[in-house]
Amino acid sequence: MLELHQKQELQQKLSPQQIQYIKLLQLNTLDLEQRIKDELEENPLLEEGLDDEERRREEEIEANTSAESENEVETEDVDDEEFDVEDLLNSSDDLYGYKASPGYNEDDDDRERPMPSAPTLAERLSDQLSFLDLSDTDQLIAEQIIGSIDEDGYLRRPVESILDDILFNHGVDLTEADVERVLRQVQSLDPAGIAARDLQECLLLQLYRMPEDVEGRAVAIEMLERQYKAFTMKHFGKLKKRLDVDDRTLKTAFELIQNRLDPKPGEGTFSEETNYITPDFTVRYVDGEFIITLNGRNAPDLHISRHYRKMLEKLRAQKKKETKEVDTDTKQFLKNKFDSARWFINSINQRRHTMSLVMDAIVQLQEDFFRYGEGNLKPMILQDVADIIDMDISTVSRVVNGKYVQTEFGVYELKYFFSEGLETVDGEEVSNKEVKAILQDIVDHEDKTDPMSDQSLADALEEKGFKIARRTVSKYRKQLGIPVARLRKEIVLDDETVEG
Incomplete structure (x- = not known):
């Protein structure tokens, strides 16, 4: 039996405009720039730059300013026919109309500097393949291997996956032995250690390349091949016994691995300029006030095309007069693109407003940091900012994620300013980031022959006024990437040490 029932419920749904705004809010400057370019290509009604009206207004202002300048020049008592050649040659006003002052120009920072082109790791490896004299099949395998190498230079894809890709894309059926054989040839390319499957293989590949007369090479190879686990765990006593070497020989081998081998050979191939x-x-403290500037790329000048706007108005007028049949498809297309452009412009403006509110609140809460620098960070959570700007915490999270601020003390990710609070023995609340900095300093200055345990570190922090449990110290130590005490131990040899 069929029955009808009425049910009343309240649901929260986001409009397309709200969804677009949320997506734009979480983009950083470079991603937003690309998103705007995509929108400009998709929507012919959307244009970048000032519209005709604004441009005419600026031209009028510029023309009036130029006229005033000319009048001022005419009123000056200057003899045009008399001039000093030396004054002309030494003048910083260039003959072509621009200022050629040799000093620093603040506008230089706003100009887009050309970026030098640098080959990628894959391109560098591919260029070297021609020196290996490979067959067509081996060339195919080598290219597949190179395409599978990670940015740090490691080959983490299983051989089976490489075989499957070659079979699927090129229809060539190969064996694992074929891939292993070509892989050894790829591993002979520069940089040394490339295409290794793990750290052990990476270090050994680099040692094999070294001349045989390098001091410590033979012991280092034997240690990595036979006693790799003891090497990673820094069991110095076991290593000396199993390798039958003394402290000095072991020290030399460790120094060779530490100082001359690269654990990530691929990373050294990337140019700093491209990263x-x-x-x-940008936040500056000038004359007792904070000046907060949003990157201009976050607020581009966008407007709706005047040409297409007039076309839409003309179609509407034709419908009212009913003088001729209106092209419905054209009108609907223009209307959709018009609404899309308007929503996009409003979303960009709303994004700019929200980002400015969040940054203002962060500066307000972290005023001492932006004034004096590191060491003055206060505990702060997302909810603190949300309460100030009267917005949801999820909105603050989207603004903070992936955004950076330029300060007088360097560039910081906005996430850096958010941290939990800890109370000192004096009752003062400090950021856990400050405690981590103190913990790092304690470890840096500890006795490396007898590293401090987590409990000893907790005791040292308590002496400095921070009463923290051992498990919390252990958590902070792991977050800082500091190994346990045993792995921080060093070999002592005639008042010299070698780190593991």
């Missing part, structure tokens, strides 16, 4: 951060904000 940079574009700050979303």
